Amino acid sequence: MLLDPRGPRFAAALTAAVIVAVLVTGSGWLALVQAAVFAVTAIDPRRGPYGLVYRALVAPRLGRPAELEPAAPVRFAQVVGFAFTLVAAVGYLTGVTALGVVMAAFALVAAFLNAAFGLCLGCEAFLAFRRVTGRPLAARVPAP
Amino acid sequence: MEDVDRTAWTGLAVTVVALAAATAFGLWRRRRDGRLHAAPAPAPLPAVLTELGVQEGTPATLLQFSSAFCAPCRAVRRVCADVAETVDGVRHVEVDAESHLDAVRELGIWRTPTVLIVDRSGRVIQRASGVPAKGQVIAAVAPLLEPASR
Known part of the structure; x- marks a missing residue:
């Protein structure tokens, strides 16, 4: 699956705006809505709510994309975003506001870097994560 | 309130x-991002590099580490394949970092894409994380090619 790379960047800009609203209002429910958006987009990037807005309102005003990008990095980033915003929502809703604020701040940094610089923080961290946690594949043995 | x-x-x-x-x-x-710099302590690492597909005697190998969740890896592939095709003595080898985690640890790689420039004796001369410019890659491999043409 290939995507117009401007779609996910537009979605990241909307995400950043929503997370600013979460931080200012302290609304756990809004964080939960954003987590749901991440979840839907991770399952199918072309059916993500922000992606639909992009295709309906923004894409028709732009030319055809010069390049397409693979969907796997985008989906992985959505999963990371989902985890952070979900924990933020739980923090706000259970009264552990500090947890909510910290998680929302991380999510804002990631969304903003994606929107403004096209940098996918979750993707960058992926190899580092696997380096620390991953066992060599040779550790698997054939089943008897 | x-x-x-x-x-x-x-x-x-x-x-x-x-x-x-x-x-x-x-x-x-x-x-x-993408800036090539001299690798620290260019010690020969023949075993780990051979395992990744680097052939001893190739004047310059562009060893690219990629992963499934990596948008800029495609751009690096294009740059490296282009250099390998146009410059004699340069070979491009792309490996999936995730399936070579031991090598990734040994070579000190933390993110994809990372490109290592390996000389004919299996020493890592230069490295870059991100997308290097084509001109920079050509300039970096040039000194490795000279002895052969003389």
């Missing part, structure tokens, strides 16, 4: 700090 105020001001302050930090990081990364 006072609580709402405090939430809003804290949220606003956190927003400003987060955006400032992200901007600083983004600018720093943009300046550094």
